[in-house]
Amino acid sequence: MKKTIATILILGLWLSAMAQEAQLTIRVNAPSTTPAQDSLLVIGNQGVWGFWIYPKSKALKSIGNNVWEGIYTFPLQTDLEFKVTRGSYFKEALYNGNGQVPQSVKLKLKKDTTIVLNPSNWNDIYQRSIVGTVRYHHNFSSSYLRHVRNVVVWLPPSYNENSNKKYPVLYANDGQNLFDHTNLSGSEWRMDEIADSLMRKGEIEEFIIVGIANTKDRMIEYNGTPEGENYLKFIVTELKPFIDKTYRTKPDRSNTGIIGSSMGGLISFYAIYNYPEIFSKSACFSSGFYFDDGDILQKIKNDLQPLQNSLIYLDCGGKDLDYDFLPSNRLVHEILEKDKKINVFYKEFPNDPHNEVAWYKRLDVPFKFLFPKR
Numbered sequence: 001m002k003k004t005i006a007t008i009l010i011l012g013l014w015l016s017a018m019a020q021e022a023q024l025t026i027r028v029n030a031p032s033t034t035p036a037q038d039s040l041l042v043i044g045n046q047g048v049w050g051f052w053i054y055p056k057s058k059a060l061k062s063i064g065n066n067v068w069e070g071i072y073t074f075p076l077q078t079d080l081e082f083k084v085t086r087g088s089y090f091k092e093a094l095y096n097g098n099g100q101v102p103q104s105v106k107l108k109l110k111k112d113t114t115i116v117l118n119p120s121n122w123n124d125i126y127q128r129s130i131v132g133t134v135r136y137h138h139n140f141s142s143s144y145l146r147h148v149r150n151v152v153v154w155l156p157p158s159y160n161e162n163s164n165k166k167y168p169v170l171y172a173n174d175g176q177n178l179f180d181h182t183n184l185s186g187s188e189w190r191m192d193e194i195a196d197s198l199m200r201k202g203e204i205e206e207f208i209i210v211g212i213a214n215t216k217d218r219m220i221e222y223n224g225t226p227e228g229e230n231y232l233k234f235i236v237t238e239l240k241p242f243i244d245k246t247y248r249t250k251p252d253r254s255n256t257g258i259i260g261s262s263m264g265g266l267i268s269f270y271a272i273y274n275y276p277e278i279f280s281k282s283a284c285f286s287s288g289f290y291f292d293d294g295d296i297l298q299k300i301k302n303d304l305q306p307l308q309n310s311l312i313y314l315d316c317g318g319k320d321l322d323y324d325f326l327p328s329n330r331l332v333h334e335i336l337e338k339d340k341k342i343n344v345f346y347k348e349f350p351n352d353p354h355n356e357v358a359w360y361k362r363l364d365v366p367f368k369f370l371f372p373k374r
Helices: 002-019 047-052 123-129 191-200 226-246 263-274 296-302 321-336 356-361 364-370
Strands: 021-029 041-044 061-064 067-075 078-085 105-109 113-117 133-140 149-155 169-172 208-212 256-261 281-285 311-317 343-349
Touching (some): 021 078, 041 047, 105 113, 208 226, 226 263, 311 364, 321 343, 343 364
Parallel strands (some): 169 256, 256 281, 281 311, 311 343
Antiparallel strands (some): 021 067, 061 067, 078 105, 133 149
């Protein structure tokens, strides 16, 4: 009887101890850029994670299809903090499209918990995927807009070689899609590679590219709405003065352009129409005139004067969403052609779909048109 009671007590104490612990499962869906020979490691504030020191932490277990997993047991109420890496602080996981290394994951373990992480890239691969020099201005705020956004500035090849030289500037919408593979669409414009190649070959003038990341307000900010007007005010009255002060720019209208695709193409058209004193160049890819809430078509039918003495590139594909966009793009071209003081370049690409891959394949055309070698 005493033996039975003792067994029950031991079992009770064991169950009680078990009840004071919980499991943390970390599952990582690794991005396609993950080198096949590498392993994933968690580094963090617990002994099993090396107390933030390499190489004490152990690798996660590969469970196939580029999925990695680790299961850990900690006392309840433990404050946990960790990051996912490939074995180095320079090889941390990224979860955004701006190259900014994220904060560590933090949680208090109150029960069995599974954390699923979906990195978009790795810091070292991101940094090495960009051709040329880029500088980041994170969380750029505006008095006109609800959300902060990241701004990335790409500098032309000779920028660091000649401290007296000044450059034209091209403002580019959807900034997280321009230079790297960390954007949500999984593809990029390759704007850095294309600009760098054309400049080094002497086929175009050197210029600075200012990539402006979009936010969850993209559809209303890249439109003929009050929010769209505020977005342009942000560029003209807040961002441009900052860029002109921080970098060696040619700030006049003849050296200032803007570029975008889809809704970004639409707002680029609005920019040169509403602010002709600021912009003289605009490249509008597969532009979303179809979704415009400001009736820009009627405005240009009534008055083309703001677009005079400007360079405007318009194009459109013929597949996917571009199939629906094509008629309105053709109409805009027909209207602009009526004024010989507007230098418009229009081209259709019948076999092209509506995505970054299609746009980067024809990016050299507007670059040569807007920034010809002088």
